[in-house]
Amino acid sequence: MKIWIVWLPNIGKSTLFNALTKSYAAQAANFPFCTIEPNVGIVEVKDKRLDTLAEISQTQKKIYAAIEFVDIAGLVKWAGKGEWLGNKFLSHIREVDAIVQVLRYFADSDVNHVEWEVHPTRDAEIINTELIFADLQQIEKALLQAQKKSKSKDKDALAQLAVFSKAQKYLEQGIWLHTVMDDFSEKDYEILRAYNLLSMKPIVYALNVSQEDLAQADVLEKEYSEKLLAPVRVVCAKLEEDMIEFSIQEREEYLQDLLARTDLGHVPTLDDLISLAYKTVWLMYYFTTGEKETRARTIPIASKAPQAAWAIHTDFERGFIKAEVVAYDALVTHGSRTKAKEKGLVRLEGKEYVVQDGDVMVFKFNV
Numbered sequence: 001m002k003i004w005i006v007w008l009p010n011i012g013k014s015t016l017f018n019a020l021t022k023s024y025a026a027q028a029a030n031f032p033f034c035t036i037e038p039n040v041g042i043v044e045v046k047d048k049r050l051d052t053l054a055e056i057s058q059t060q061k062k063i064y065a066a067i068e069f070v071d072i073a074g075l076v077k078w079a080g081k082g083e084w085l086g087n088k089f090l091s092h093i094r095e096v097d098a099i100v101q102v103l104r105y106f107a108d109s110d111v112n113h114v115e116w117e118v119h120p121t122r123d124a125e126i127i128n129t130e131l132i133f134a135d136l137q138q139i140e141k142a143l144l145q146a147q148k149k150s151k152s153k154d155k156d157a158l159a160q161l162a163v164f165s166k167a168q169k170y171l172e173q174g175i176w177l178h179t180v181m182d183d184f185s186e187k188d189y190e191i192l193r194a195y196n197l198l199s200m201k202p203i204v205y206a207l208n209v210s211q212e213d214l215a216q217a218d219v220l221e222k223e224y225s226e227k228l229l230a231p232v233r234v235v236c237a238k239l240e241e242d243m244i245e246f247s248i249q250e251r252e253e254y255l256q257d258l259l260a261r262t263d264l265g266h267v268p269t270l271d272d273l274i275s276l277a278y279k280t281v282w283l284m285y286y287f288t289t290g291e292k293e294t295r296a297r298t299i300p301i302a303s304k305a306p307q308a309a310w311a312i313h314t315d316f317e318r319g320f321i322k323a324e325v326v327a328y329d330a331l332v333t334h335g336s337r338t339k340a341k342e343k344g345l346v347r348l349e350g351k352e353y354v355v356q357d358g359d360v361m362v363f364k365f366n367v
Helices: 013-021 048-057 086-095 119-148 155-172 177-183 185-194 211-228 237-242 249-263 272-279 307-311 312-319 328-334 337-342
Strands: 002-006 039-045 067-072 100-102 204-208 232-235 283-291 296-302 322-327 345-350 361-366
Touching: 002 086, 013 039, 013 067, 013 237, 013 272, 039 237, 048 296, 048 328, 067 272, 067 296, 067 307, 086 100, 100 119, 100 232, 119 155, 119 211, 155 177, 155 185, 155 328, 204 211, 204 272, 211 232, 211 237, 232 272, 272 283, 296 307, 307 312, 307 322, 307 361, 312 322, 312 361, 322 328, 328 337
Parallel strands: 002 067, 002 100, 100 204, 204 232, 283 361
Antiparallel strands: 039 067, 283 296, 322 345, 322 361
């Protein structure tokens, strides 16, 4: 899965990317277009359930689910029209699965805002307008081609004409297509998907706050998710950057100490943002575990057992017979698969079983 981090210059986007990837791969500086070429980092989806299963199985190796995050230069007004290097950057993000838009909430007189004042919803409108405008240009070109072909009563062209016209109307109203996909049929969706439209991609907003503002994280997430009509997670990029060199244990101790010194009930971290991004693209994972390896296996939400088997190897799906399934909570409560089986909590499921997030599975197959 590939997710792009995008937003206006000087809002802490590259700092956030540095913290995400636990490196200094992305240059961070106080001027626009500091990031010229994309920076890519593979980020693990940390899940304590996997750690617990690894302890139970005395696993030699742990493999988490992962997301590829990509950092590009901050966009500005008129990027969709090719201002500055806008078109180059827009072309980069057409191949991704989702977009994380970073919004600046923190105030800092030493870091200039490209629009001169901090205003998250105004910033969101600017960037969405640019992305929608880029899609509108693409749809208008496709519409012209479909109109020419439809004159000969070409069935495919006529179908495309209807779909493009509908998409054009939404885009002209400034509506993000991802929010109205229920108004398009499956066939319509396939036609549009071929164009990699930016506005068809789900969005997660990362509200970059100061450490002092972390105390109102819940309020801010609720307020801005209602304003932006999309999932929002509060992050403090500066705090995350300060912890880059920490070990996992040092990081946990530091966050616990922060909790003890403040009124925070929970410190929002990048793990929260990563998990939300994963769910936003309708992915989930089940677990396989043993002495050699404990692994999170990524599958689309609502996958059936044979599809889940495919995540291990195509032969597992082709020769699927049954899946031996135990819920994570049941396995942990009883301490082992054997004890869970004795309690009748390990089930044999067939081809129609819909896999649940966190299932612990073993497959029986024959090829």
